[in-house]
Amino acid sequence: MSPTSAPFEPTDPTAPDPPRPPVQRTVGRWITLRPIRPADYDFVRTAELSDDLGLRWRHRGATPSPESFAHTLWAGVLTQYLVVANADHRVLGLVSAYDADLRAGTCFVGFARFDPLDRSLGMIEAIILLTEHLFAHWPFRKLYGEAVEFNLADFGALLDGLLVEEGRLREHVFVGGRHWDLSYLALYRETWLANRDRLLPPWLDADGVAAPAPGPGSRLTVSIPGRPA
């Protein structure tokens, strides 16, 4: 730099805008995705072992000790959050991405609603935020979810053009005195990109780009109750 040159060049008004930095989005309309703290363990363990979730979620009726629970809570986890209501800070549930395989470009996603009577849209929003987070910041080709036969009906809305069933293990899960099928569902990156702009609130993306710009199209999500024990 010569002694007479200006320290900063004037902005060229014809230059394209610089790319916006990537952002992480964990706050939505109804909920915030909050990282789990050690102080949450007892609460989460109680919820996961409740009559409502005990058979449907990962432990399937078993009661791990507090010590082993803390380990299994994080086994294979890539990212995991509590779903906290913005209005009153209630913990609505948990969303988790686990068993990521970066070579294959895949990852499993699971979610648990702690209150079966909760009819808010918080868990839907949580799954959408997590899905966007995963596709935006890891090069996954697709996300997997597992659904035991008796949970599959919960995915009716998502199976309508968003999730595809890629496999089914016949009579794989024993619970309630009988065996049930276990379905493997998938959400492809292309499907997400074609649909994300109709699922993410426009104001959520106002300050940055969380994922590649979507093509023309519509919307959606992933998820799964019942991750492996």
Added chain:
Amino acid sequence: MIAGPGADEPGFDEVAAAVASELGRPVVDLTPDAHLAGAVCRHVLDLYRLHLVLDRWLPGFALPEQLDLDHATLGDAHHYLVTRLAQGAAARPG
């Protein structure tokens, strides 16, 4: 186009047309008496998307949690939207 607080309040027909277009419902079915659960929204994902439609007038707007969605109508949703717009309250979280 997204409008913020203070924007013109939409008429019911304007909201119904936007909802019909987004959710793929016949606009003639979307009367003020049409129930959100069933006639307007086939499932919970549609209800989520209904909020994205209402974002066009008030970003971040959410139907009141006290609203019984088993009985609430599209007319109720329109009513609460225009009420919030009239209040001029920013509904965006954060």
